Amino acid sequence: MANAKKIAELLLKRYPSPKLALNFSTPLELLVATILSAQCTDARVNEVTRQLFKKYRKAEDYARADMKRFEEEIRPTGFYKNKAKMIVECCKRLVEDYGGDVPDTLEELTGLPGVGRKTANMVLGSAFGKQTMAVDTHVLRVSNRLGLVRSDDPEVVEEGLVRQFPKGRLTKINLAMILHGRETCTARRPKCMECVLYKECEWPDKTGR
DNA sequence: CTCCCGATAT
DNA sequence: ATATCAGGAG
Structure with missing residues (x-):
């Protein structure tokens, strides 16, 4: 079993005040941005939301959106038909059940259309200041390589x-x-030689490069 | 399990 | 050419 305490210490020394690369200023914006981020780079999401957030400011705005137009507005993020439907349905539910506000519990969030466990934990952690572990593809990969938890189940x-x-x-x-x-433990060609966790890592394929 | 979706790194 | 990128629904 890998040394979690040591890993946490080294990680926080390397990233003293880590922040999301997604741009947002409210829980609703983070919720929308996170849904858009599925299978898409954060940079592309930010390009899209820069325009989007000017036009859609409240859950009501998304709930009333014209689907065709909205699909076009988020198209570059991929999966745009699914994402458009998820966001609009999700916001309709926010309006109906939560007065247009984003709820702040895991149960309520995951009950929303388009919101899975990863998205819910991301919103709780970065928009509501709760202590959560959102397991996305990066966390899954890093955890498995380090030997912290070996599982493909998030x-x-x-x-x-x-x-x-x-x-x-x-x-x-x-x-x-x-x-x-x-940045370092990338899916393809991880930069093991510049990794601050090199000595703690149990991954057998550490490249010598 | 498959499908949704386009762009980029390798 | 293929794997992967801040996943979730049916």
């Missing part, structure tokens, strides 16, 4: 990481892991 990884890391720093560690996965 929920299993989440529970394992929550158990091993200090509760009060979960969100920071979460964001640091995401940055580490994006």
Whole structure:
């Protein structure tokens, strides 16, 4: 079993104040941006939301959106028909059940259309200041390579990481892991030689490059 | 399990 | 040419 305490310490030293690369200023904006980010780079999401957030400011705005127009507005993020439907349906529900506000519990968030566990944890952690571990593709990969939790089931990884890391720093560690996965422990050609976790890592395929 | 979707790195 | 990119629904 990998040394979670040591890994957390090194990770936070490398990323002292890690933040999401997604641009947002409200829980609703983060919710929309996170849905758009599925299988898409954060840079592209930010390009799209820069325009989108000027036009759609409240859940009511999305709930009333013209589907065809909205699909075109988010098209570059891919999966645009699904995402458009998810966001609009989700916001209709926000209006009907939550007075247009974004709820702040895991149960309520995952009950919304288009909102899975990863999206819910991301919103809770970065928009509501709660301590959560959102397991996306980066966290999944980094956790498995390090040997922290070996599973391809995001929920299993989440529970394992929550158990091993200090509760009060979960969100920071979460964001640091995401940055580490994006910049260093990349899916293709990870930069093992510049990795601050090299000595803690149990991955057998560490390239010598 | 498949499908949704386009762009980019390798 | 193929894997992958801040996933989730049916």
